[in-house]
Amino acid sequence: EAQVTQNPRYLITVTGKKLTVTCSQNMNHEYMSWYRQDPGLGLRQIYYSMNVEVTDKGDVPEGYKVSRKEKRNFPLILESPSPNQTSLYFCASSFTGSSGYTFGSGTRLTVV
Amino acid sequence: KNEVEQSPQNLTAQEGEFITINCSYSVGISALHWLQQHPGGGIVSLFMLSSGKKKHGRLIATINIQEKHSSLHITASHPRDSAVYICAVSYYGGSQGNLIFGKGTKLSVKP
Numbered sequence: 001e002a003q004v005t006q007n008p009r010y011l012i013t014v015t016g017k018k019l020t021v022t023c024s025q026n027m028n029h030e031y032m033s034w035y036r037q038d039p040g041l042g043l044r045q046i047y048y049s050m051n052v053e054v055t056d057k058g059d060v061p062e063g064y065k066v067s068r069k070e071k072r073n074f075p076l077i078l079e080s081p082s083p084n085q086t087s088l089y090f091c092a093s094s095f096t097g098s099s100g101y102t103f104g105s106g107t108r109l110t111v112v
Numbered sequence: 113k114n115e116v117e118q119s120p121q122n123l124t125a126q127e128g129e130f131i132t133i134n135c136s137y138s139v140g141i142s143a144l145h146w147l148q149q150h151p152g153g154g155i156v157s158l159f160m161l162s163s164g165k166k167k168h169g170r171l172i173a174t175i176n177i178q179e180k181h182s183s184l185h186i187t188a189s190h191p192r193d194s195a196v197y198i199c200a201v202s203y204y205g206g207s208q209g210n211l212i213f214g215k216g217t218k219l220s221v222k223p
Contacts, residue, residue, distance in 0.1 A: 033211070042215040043198065058210060090155060101145065103155040 002027045006091050006104035013081055013111055021076045021107050023091035029102075031094045032074035033058070034066065036087040037106075043090070049074055081111040118199050118214035125221050131186040133217045135199030138180065146173050146184050147198040149216070155198075158184070189221045 004025045013019055025032065033048035035058075045058025049068040063085055065077040074093075078085060091104040115138045125131055135144070146158040159166050159173040161182065166173050170189075175182040186193055199214040 040215075043200070043213040045211050045213075048210065056210070059212075088153065092155075100160045101147075101157040103147075103157070106153050106155075 002102065004091055004093050004102050004104040006089075006107050008107060009105060010108050011110070013109070015082055015111055016080050019078050019081060019109075021078075021089060021091075021109070023074045023076065023104060024072050025074075025093040025102070026072065027093060027095075027102065028071065029093035029095055030071070031096055031099075032068065033092050034064070034074070034076045035090045035092070036060065036085075037090065038087050046076070046089075081109075083111050085109065086111050116199055116201055116212050116214040118197075118217050120217060121215070122218045123220070125189050125219070127190060127221055127223050129189050129221075131189050131193075131219065131221075133184045133197050133199075133219070135182045135184070135214055136180055137201050137203070137212075139203055141180075141201040141203045143202050144175055144182050145200045145202075145211070146182075147200060149196040149198060151195070158197075186219075191221045191223050194219055194221050 007022045030051050034046040035043045037043045044060045046060055046064050047055055047058055047066040049055045052068055052071050055066050055068055068074050089107045092101045094101045117136050119134045144161045148156045148158050161173055161175045170187045172185040196216040196218050198216045200211045202211055
């Protein structure tokens with residue numbers, strides 16, 4: 001089944017403790033991206049990648065890192081999480097940035 | 113910077129009604145996307161448009177490039193259509209992969 005797999009679904013962590021949210025797709029898509037969703041603010045793009053080793057900042061990249069060493073994986077790294085990074089996170093992929101998207105199921109992150 | 117505005121913010125309809133959700137944007141775009149998010153949180157891509165009109169089942173999406181406006185129509189609405197509908201654009205002058213989102217329209221269809 002074609003899908004984008006995010007893990008974990010839920011995560012509670014403490015301020016400053018490094019964490020990684022994984023994202024993997026099995027559709028050989030070139031494009032992958034990360035978003036956060038907050039009440040009243042909607043979805044906002046964090047980072048995106050047009051291909052292996054090619055990444056670029058979205059609208060809210062501060063406090064996040066990404067890497068794209070292989071086509072299928074695009075992990076989101078929070079080196080030193082803070083409470084303002086508490087949010088619902090989505091990963092997505094598509095053949096190109098302008099074709100249809102497939103989204104992961106989301107990761108609900110709470111930083112205390 | 114491109115802004116994406118959706119209207120209405122909230123919409124309540126009776127089952128069977130014809131529904132229209134609007135999306136307007138401020139600068140030239142390379143593509144416009146309509147997404148659906150159900151109460152459980154999952155997001156599904158409904159349409160990607162760069163011109164004209166697309167139809168899938170009871171859903172129709174149109175775009176008017178000159179007026180910088182898109183509409184999503186739902187015919188014969190059903191309670192299972194209850195969800196948040198989100199418009200997103202990728203715009204000229206930005207990277208093709210850089211998406212800007214509207215804040216969404218929350219649709220509730222009553223039986």
